[in-house]
Amino acid sequence: MSNDxxxxxxxxxxxxxxLWTLLLVVMLTVAGAQTVAQAASHGMGSADSAEKRIAPxxxxxxxxxxxxxxxxxxxxxxxxxxxxxxxxxRKDYPNIGVSSRAVVWIAAQMHxxxxxxxxxxxxxxxxxxxxxxxxxxxxxxxMAHEFMKISLVGFSITAIFGGxxxxxxxxxxxxxxxxxxxxxxxxxLWYAALFFVESFFLYTYYYGWNALRYxxxxxxxxxxxxxxxxxxxxxxxxxxxxATFMMAPSGVSxxxxxxxxxxxxxxxxxxxxxxxxxxxxxxxxxxxxxxxxAAFKFLSTRDPKLRAHYDWMGYTxxxxxxxxxxxxxxxxxxxMAEIYAYSQQMGITAMGGILAWLFIVQAVLIGTILLxxxxxxxxxxxxTEGSVRYQWMIKYIAVILVICxxxxxxxxxxxxxxxxxxxxxxxxxxxxxxxxxMPAKNIxxxxxxxVTFLSFQLYRRSDKVAVVxxxxxxxxxxxAIYLVAIANIIFVGVYYGYFTNTVxxxxxxxxxxxxxxxxxxxxxxxxxxxxKGAKRLPSHWGQVSDRSQYALFALPIAFTWLMGLMGYxxxxxxxxxxxxxxxxxxxxxxxxxxxxxxxxMITLVTILFLLFVLFMFxxxxxxxxxxxRPTTAEGGAVA
Amino acid sequence: xxxxxxxxxxxxxxxxxxxxxxNLLPQVEGEAxxxxxxxxxxxxxDDFVTLGESLFMGKGTCTLCHKPAPLGRAPDIQGDxxxxxxxxxxxxxxxxxxxxxxxxxxxESMVDPSAYVVAGWGKKGSNDSESPMPHVDKPPTALSGLxxxxxxxxxxxxxxxxxxxxxxxxEASAEVAVVAPAxxxxxxxxxxxxxxxxxxxxxxxxxxxxxxxxxxxxxDDVGDRLExxxxxxxxxxxDAVITExxxxxxxxxDFAGKMTVQELxxxxxxLAEQKQ
Numbered sequence: 077m078s079n080d081x082x083x084x085x086x087x088x089x090x091x092x093x094x095l096w097t098l099l100l101v102v103m104l105t106v107a108g109a110q111t112v113a114q115a116a117s118h119g120m121g122s123a124d125s126a127e128k129r130i131a132p133x134x135x136x137x138x139x140x141x142x143x144x145x146x147x148x149x150x151x152x153x154x155x156x157x158x159x160x161x162x163x164x165x166r167k168d169y170p171n172i173g174v175s176s177r178a179v180v181w182i183a184a185q186m187h188x189x190x191x192x193x194x195x196x197x198x199x200x201x202x203x204x205x206x207x208x209x210x211x212x213x214x215x216x217x218x219m220a221h222e223f224m225k226i227s228l229v230g231f232s233i234t235a236i237f238g239g240x241x242x243x244x245x246x247x248x249x250x251x252x253x254x255x256x257x258x259x260x261x262x263x264x265l266w267y268a269a270l271f272f273v274e275s276f277f278l279y280t281y282y283y284g285w286n287a288l289r290y291x292x293x294x295x296x297x298x299x300x301x302x303x304x305x306x307x308x309x310x311x312x313x314x315x316x317x318x319a320t321f322m323m324a325p326s327g328v329s330x331x332x333x334x335x336x337x338x339x340x341x342x343x344x345x346x347x348x349x350x351x352x353x354x355x356x357x358x359x360x361x362x363x364x365x366x367x368x369x370a371a372f373k374f375l376s377t378r379d380p381k382l383r384a385h386y387d388w389m390g391y392t393x394x395x396x397x398x399x400x401x402x403x404x405x406x407x408x409x410x411x412m413a414e415i416y417a418y419s420q421q422m423g424i425t426a427m428g429g430i431l432a433w434l435f436i437v438q439a440v441l442i443g444t445i446l447l448x449x450x451x452x453x454x455x456x457x458x459x460t461e462g463s464v465r466y467q468w469m470i471k472y473i474a475v476i477l478v479i480c481x482x483x484x485x486x487x488x489x490x491x492x493x494x495x496x497x498x499x500x501x502x503x504x505x506x507x508x509x510x511x512x513x514m515p516a517k518n519i520x521x522x523x524x525x526x527v528t529f530l531s532f533q534l535y536r537r538s539d540k541v542a543v544v545x546x547x548x549x550x551x552x553x554x555x556a557i558y559l560v561a562i563a564n565i566i567f568v569g570v571y572y573g574y575f576t577n578t579v580x581x582x583x584x585x586x587x588x589x590x591x592x593x594x595x596x597x598x599x600x601x602x603x604x605x606x607x608k609g610a611k612r613l614p615s616h617w618g619q620v621s622d623r624s625q626y627a628l629f630a631l632p633i634a635f636t637w638l639m640g641l642m643g644y645x646x647x648x649x650x651x652x653x654x655x656x657x658x659x660x661x662x663x664x665x666x667x668x669x670x671x672x673x674x675x676x677m678i679t680l681v682t683i684l685f686l687l688f689v690l691f692m693f694x695x696x697x698x699x700x701x702x703x704x705r706p707t708t709a710e711g712g713a714v715a
Numbered sequence: 716x717x718x719x720x721x722x723x724x725x726x727x728x729x730x731x732x733x734x735x736x737x738n739l740l741p742q743v744e745g746e747a748x749x750x751x752x753x754x755x756x757x758x759x760x761d762d763f764v765t766l767g768e769s770l771f772m773g774k775g776t777c778t779l780c781h782k783p784a785p786l787g788r789a790p791d792i793q794g795d796x797x798x799x800x801x802x803x804x805x806x807x808x809x810x811x812x813x814x815x816x817x818x819x820x821x822x823e824s825m826v827d828p829s830a831y832v833v834a835g836w837g838k839k840g841s842n843d844s845e846s847p848m849p850h851v852d853k854p855p856t857a858l859s860g861l862x863x864x865x866x867x868x869x870x871x872x873x874x875x876x877x878x879x880x881x882x883x884x885x886e887a888s889a890e891v892a893v894v895a896p897a898x899x900x901x902x903x904x905x906x907x908x909x910x911x912x913x914x915x916x917x918x919x920x921x922x923x924x925x926x927x928x929x930x931x932x933x934x935d936d937v938g939d940r941l942e943x944x945x946x947x948x949x950x951x952x953x954d955a956v957i958t959e960x961x962x963x964x965x966x967x968x969d970f971a972g973k974m975t976v977q978e979l980x981x982x983x984x985x986l987a988e989q990k991q
Contacts, residue, residue: 160951162976165904330853331951331971368722375718417839420788420847421855424779430745437737444729487740629722633729652747657854660972661747668745675737682730686723 159258161332161659164251169663176248177665178677183244185640185681186688187237189361190230191315192354192639195308196362197227198281200396202301209294219389221285223366226696228282233688235271249663252654256318259328263314263338270311277304309355316350317342319646322655324418332658345418349411356407360400361639364632367393369693371628374618384618390628391456397631398449398532402525402596406589415649422656426649427514434641434671436485439517441638443481446524448630450477453535455624462613463538473527480520480527486511515573515584522565522588526558529596533603541611550606557598561591636685640678748774750973755883760868763882767869770862775851777866789848790833796874797821804831818879821867825851825858852968859969904975908985911978915970923989931966932958938990946986950979 169176201220208216246253257264281300288297326344327336334341370390374383416423425431454470457463486508510516542550565588572584650656652666660666669677753766771777780789792800801817804810812830814820823830828846837843851858858866861883868880905911909924917923920930937946948955953966974982 160971160976160979163972163974165975372718372722375722419849419855421776421779421849424788429779430743433740433743434737436740437733440736441733626722626725629726630729633726634733637730637733648745651745651855653855666747670742670744671740672738672742675734678737679730679734683727686726686730 159333161255161328161655162251163660164662166662166664168251170248170250171664172248175665176244176663180241180244180248181677182681182684183237183241185643185678186684187234187241188643189636189639189681189685190234190237190688191312192358192361193365194227194230194234195312196358196360197223197230197366198278198301198304198308199359200363202298202305204392205301206298209298215388217289219392222389224282224285225699226366226369226693227362228278229692229695231275231278233692249654252659255332255655255659256321259321259332259334259341260318261338263317263342267311267314270307270314274304274307274311277301277307312354312358313347313351314342316354317344317347320344320346320350322653323415323422323646323650325655325658328658330657332655345414346411349407349414353404353407353411356400356404357639360397360404361632361635363393363396363398363400364628364635365689367397367628368632368689369393371625372693375622375625380618387459387618387620390625394449394452394628394631397635398453398528401445401449402529403593405521405525406593409585409589419656422649425651426645430668431645431648433487434645434674435517436487437641437671437675438638439481439484441634441641442521443477443484443524444630444634445638446528447477447481448627448634450474450528450531452624452627452631453531455621455627457535457538458621459617459619460539460613460615462541463535466534466538469530469534473531476527477524480524483511483520484517484524486516510574513573515569518573518585518588519566519569522569522592523562525592526561526565526595529599530558533599536603537607539613539615540607541613542606543609543611544606547606550602554599554602557595561595564588564591632689633682633686636682637678640681641674644674644678758882760878760882763865763880764869764872764878766862767865767867768873770858771866771869774856774862775858775866776856780848789836792870793873796876797870798874798876807831816879817876818867818871821870822863824848825863825866854972857969857972859967905978905981908981911974911981912985914978915974915982917982920966923986932961934986935989936991938987941987943983943987947979947983950974950982 172179201223204216204220204223208214208220277300281297281304284297284300288294288300321341321344324344324346325332325341327334327338327341329335367390370386370393374386374390377383377386412423412427415426427435450473457467457470544550568584568587568591648668650661651668652661653659654661778793781787781792782789783791783794790800798817801814801820805814805817805820810831812820812823812827814823814830820831828848828850829844832841832843832846834843836846838845838847849856851863852860864880864883868878871878871880905914912918912924917934918925922929922933922935924935941949945956951971953968953970954963957963970979
């Protein structure tokens with residue numbers, strides 16, 4: 077622009093050559109910017125598509141093109157760089173002279189054992205207390221209180237092992253723990269805060285038992301119990317999210333950069349299956365442990381009243397343990413199905429790969445649990461005179477259990493010498509070979525569960541006589557349900573298991589599980605109506621054999637060992653990863669140990685757990701022991 | 716004998732029975748893959764094929780699923796002649812991939828398994844449109860391009876087909892991971908940025924720290940052109956953005972899995988300071 081000497085704008089000067097040039101540049105710039113914007117909005121911009129291609133790894137700039145959000149980025153303070161998961165090398169792991177994994181293994185397993193116990197006991201204590209309120213039978217209330225008493229020290233032991241575990245992890249796996257702290261962030265503080273909440277409800281629930289025993293106050297007490305369970309369950313699901321994040325990370329990028337909210341990190345594909353599986357397993361485990369306490373007290377006294385009390389207590393514990401145990405395999409199916417859906421590699425590593433052999437040990441353990449549970453029920457039938465109606469069936473149930481148990485533990489691949497292989501004509505026996513694969517085992521486990529429910533149903537019927545006019549029809553219906561379910565389980569298992577490809581084998585197990593569940597649910601519903609107002613036959617609590625009580629010792633031992641074994645599988649399926657696919661484990665222990673080594677470790681923690689449980693029971697009894705006042709002669713100064 | 720002693724003997728005895736069962740079973744240890752150097756200078760095609768078989772059976776974890784019927788959870792590629800099978804797939808109307816040769820088809824099925832899903836082997840509910848197979852170039856398998864080539868060479872060779880895969884050259888990534896006995900050490904992390912640059916061979920292709928190589932873009936002025944996060948991006952996902960005039964697939968894709976975080980950050984910092 078130019079001015080003449082008078083200061084007025086000279087119009088012809090506006091259209092001078094320089095101004096035309098400036099105007100042209102401005103127009104071209106605007107037109108160019110519009111073209112780029114249109115291209116970008118139609119997905120044609122190379123910067124845009126590149127950004128899409130590599131999201132969520134980071135920000136993108138195509139070389140030679142303008143920076144995206146250049147102006148804003150220039151003026152804004154520099155954002156913190158996203159941090160990928162650390163990849164520590166072997167030298168980054170502290171060496172304390174013993175296997176770091178073994179140290180963490182013991183601390184974690186002890187913490188989990190006691191954690192499972194103290195989460196489960198308040199759960200069924202609340203149900204027993206409620207039963208006492210509904211039935212107006214104070215024996216339930218007293219038994220529930222006693223269950224709480226014997227597990228109270230368990231809360232402290234859980235916390236002690238939890239603290240030990242945390243310190244061990246921070247010392248031995250600092251990079252891993254640093255990463256986990258970063259991923260879960262403030263959730264850790266919420267977790268810690270929940271212990272205060274749980275402790276508040278625990279102590280008010282336990283110490284307020286007699287102060288809040290009757291009338292409306294009882295409802296206040298039940299509410300305290302409910303809140304205790306709510307706090308405990310929340311603690312469990314939070315802790316589960318760490319384990320499931322390590323197995324199937326979510327809410328992070330391929331390199332471990334946090335990309336999602338804490339909720340997205342927690343709700344990984346395996347979170348709810350593990351929550352359900354642990355919830356059910358904890359109840360079974362808790363029932364089994366307090367059952368051992370009852371058995372020990374039963375055997376330790378000759379007082380008929382006390383023996384009757386502890387016999388009843390042992391029966392109730394076994395009832396809880398077995399009832400929780402029956403649906404557990406189905407929760408296990410769901411968990412494994414989700415593992416396969418998340419990563420077929422991981423699923424096969426567990427079920428058909430290097431870890432497959434341990435399912436033979438699992439079969440032995442579950443077989444022990446079912447045999448012990450059934451034996452206890454059969455022994456318990458001697459308490460009631462009405463049981464003679466059903467005792468003839470026991471031998472058939474026993475035969476089915478043993479055959480199924482042997483089928484379940486038949487290995488697929490036999491360890492044979494060269495001579496034996498040549499005699500057999502291969503590594504698989506022509507008869508035993510087919511029994512080694514999953515279809516046979518699915519049939520076996522479902523039949524074992526069905527006949528265990530039958531034992532349970534017969535036991536429950538032993539002291540009752542149905543008086544409803546449709547009793548015969550109901551019994552016929554029940555028998556038909558059993559027969560159809562058993563036929564269905566065998567047919568589906570054989571047909572889909574041996575005459576179709578592997579994909580259908582997994583699908584067929586769902587039908588088998590459904591058959592078993594139909595038997596259990598229909599049995600409970602039919603008996604519920606059939607024996608409403610039924611004639612009761614006398615039961616003689618305390619008249620059960622001493623031998624039967626050892627079944628109550630076998631249950632918690634097998635449960636404990638089984639929990640340890642499943643923990644080994646759950647952790648090992650991650651193979652050489654701290655966080656699967658995101659953070660490698662480069663420690664000296666980054667291999668899957670042999671089943672023998674794992675077995676030795678599990679035995680070690682099981683025996684440790686046994687000793688600590690004995691300590692817990694001893695402390696519980698100490699509180700009700702009162703020293704007799706010394707006489708003058710004994711006490712000297714007392715007088 | 717008192718009750719405590721009897722119950723303890725019973726409980727410990729039962730525990731020992733379980734321990735005995737666990738120790739009677741076959742004892743197998745699952746070893747983690749260990750990085751091993753392969754001398755590309757003396758590598759023969761036979762060695763390369765053997766390496767491919769070893770990767771197929773080991774690090775690749777292919778045999779977890781690819782087993783003979785009825786045990787397999789995926790097509791039996793050990794039993795099938797994959798070159799012949801690939802030829803049939805390429806002319807199948809269902810095939811929507813980009814491969815035009817058996818070699819390319821096999822490679823595509825490793826890095827993009829859903830490009831063609833064999834009937835009956837798709838993910839449940841996907842109507843054979845989605846494969847349950849993981850992308851083998853990504854964690855947890857994370858095979859390098861060289862390792863995939865070795866597997867393809869073995870798949871071609873095992874049925875007497877012509878091996879179409881070229882032997883890797885010195886320019887290609889020299890490190891491959893194969894399953895090796897425990898005890899093999901990992902390479903020590905670099906202590907300085909220059910050491911890290913040397914360790915990962917950046918100067919072999921880029922102009923940097925006195926090198927004048929031109930296979931990749933010059934990096935002696937990269938600090939003027941790229942932000943640190945873009946440099947980091949270029950290292951961990953090199954093909955995300957390709958500089959004009961250069962081609963994708965040349966730079967190794969597995970630095971994110973090989974570098975330690977400290978090494979990566981040291982290299983990024985050093986490159987960000989490279990300004991004219």
